[in-house]
Amino acid sequence: MSLLIVRCGDTSLSYRLMVQAKGVPAVSGEVRKVGGEAEHRYSYPRGRGEGATEAPDFGAAVERMAELLAEVELRPSETPEVETIAHWFVVGGSTPVPVTRVDPGLVAQLSKGGGAPGIRGALAALEACRARFPQAQHVIVWDDAFFCDMPPESRHYLLPETLELPFELRRRGHRGLLHAAATARVVPHLGGARSRAAEAGGEGSRVVLCYCDRQAGVTAVLGNAPIWTTFGISPGDGLPGERGVGVLPIGALETLLRHTTLPPDRLLAILRHSGGLGVEEADEFERVALEAFRGVEPSRTRFAAFVREISAAVGAAATVLGGLDALVFVGARAVGSHRFRAAVCAGLEAWRVAPPADVPVPPFEVTRLSEEGRRPSVWAASINEDELVAREVSRYLLGDAGRGDAGASSPPPP
Known part of the structure; x- marks a missing residue:
């Protein structure tokens, strides 16, 4: 095929x-x-x-x-x-x-x-x-199927009921196949850690996935199920990314709308595709990280603000879970940059996260970055998403052929 x-x-x-x-x-x-x-x-x-x-x-x-x-x-x-x-x-x-x-x-x-x-x-x-x-x-x-069963309190925005929209506005998640695969590959190594997150229900390992590529996001996973994420209605909503400011408070957005001559569509496009860390390519990301570690401005301030948002989100995810058994870095930038991983972990001392080892992360493998037996453990998961897609599509089509017309889809809500 x-x-x-x-x-x-x-x-x-x-x-x-x-x-x-x-x-x-x-x-x-x-x-x-x-x-x-x-x-x-x-x-x-x-x-x-x-x-x-x-x-x-x-x-x-x-x-x-x-x-x-x-x-x-x-x-x-x-x-x-x-x-x-x-x-x-x-x-x-x-x-x-x-x-x-x-x-x-x-x-x-x-x-x-x-x-x-x-x-x-x-x-x-x-x-x-x-x-x-x-x-x-x-x-x-x-892309968001992995997140579809998140608890209602984690996916719903507190919007007025008087708003009439042709679709449900809620948190959707991002890179679901990637997050599901990384979780499935790390959890078996955690020795059946038990969760104390009573409100989340059930038991299982408490895993936080820290994603960073063109966008950034943090997801709390209990066992194999996501229960909270920073990703919003679209991939760029939530944390700042390489380019894009993420979520702005209503007051800040109102001030921008009142004091700019730009039409709203143009302003929103700028906010979505500019700002953030302000880079586009992998070598630029690593250059900013290196300059930040050397104290070179404005890279130091930009990188520190970017990482602080992510570390704070990891702490929030651990709070939702009631503890932290493993921190897993996923996404090309997170997997490819030791400086990024080290900076995020440095902001998580309160959660007893140790500095990650500076070791190569082989392509398409899960690598432990903390000492054996250390908890919370730290990992980097290099995942080939194209292979995941090919496997899921092949599995679906083979099953669909076996079911005949029963495999036809019914339209899900957007």
Whole structure:
């Protein structure tokens, strides 16, 4: 089976073609700045490239992707055939099952009211892909399915009941497959730690996952179930990220709206895509971290403020759990930067978190960063999300084929 994974951000479309044939690397690429001065970066077995492109909307971005897939050769005289397309939706999962087959009813439900925040680009790309690849099977991978059963008090915003919205506004979670896999791989090493979080109910290991890549977030997991997270209605809501301010208090937002000449949509776009740590690439992240450790301004202040928000959130998660058995770092920046991990742990002395060991984290492995027997233990989990998606989609399609029409999806609420 060849599987094309398509992910959309607010202004980007990334894709990766997974091919089961052994030894055949995947085709991958990203169309950035959709709707503006777009750029297309891509790589495949026989080459790579990048440059300006035309992508005024997500339909055009899909066309650029399709053109590349029609041109590349995985091996001499062999162009890839797309059999299944997995559309990555950051919100919308209503059950723990992370995959759903696309049907007209599902698309209509998701499109209600113009689409929930965070999926409008994904919806546009889905429609364009269905038109461009009519022969392919189309499924949706719900990024937030892992978080769908969080307790109501952890997912609901305290909004007035008089507000009328076409969808439920609540915390959704982010990178669910990644968080689920990291939890499943670390918990067996914890020796069945018992939780004292009486309000959460049940027993199990008390794990806090600290995610950092383009966004940042902290999640409290009891046993194998998330019970609290900083992630909001979309991935950029919550903690500050590499770029993006996270959640602003209503008073601060009101002040900005009153004293800026920018239209609200433009202001919101700036807040979502600027600020935060103020970096875009991995080398910039590590440069800011290094300058911060050397006391160089403004990197020291920016990095310290960024890390303090994250350490405070880890402490809040441990409070919700009633204690802390393990702290697990996930996401490319968290896994790739010892300085980041050390800074976060330094802010958690009250929780008896020891400084993490400065050791390499091998790709696609879980690495212990604290002494054996130390509690809370510290870990870094390097997870291949594309393989997780391929496994879940394959499992779903095999099960769906066995059920016949019974496997058809019913539209979940956005």
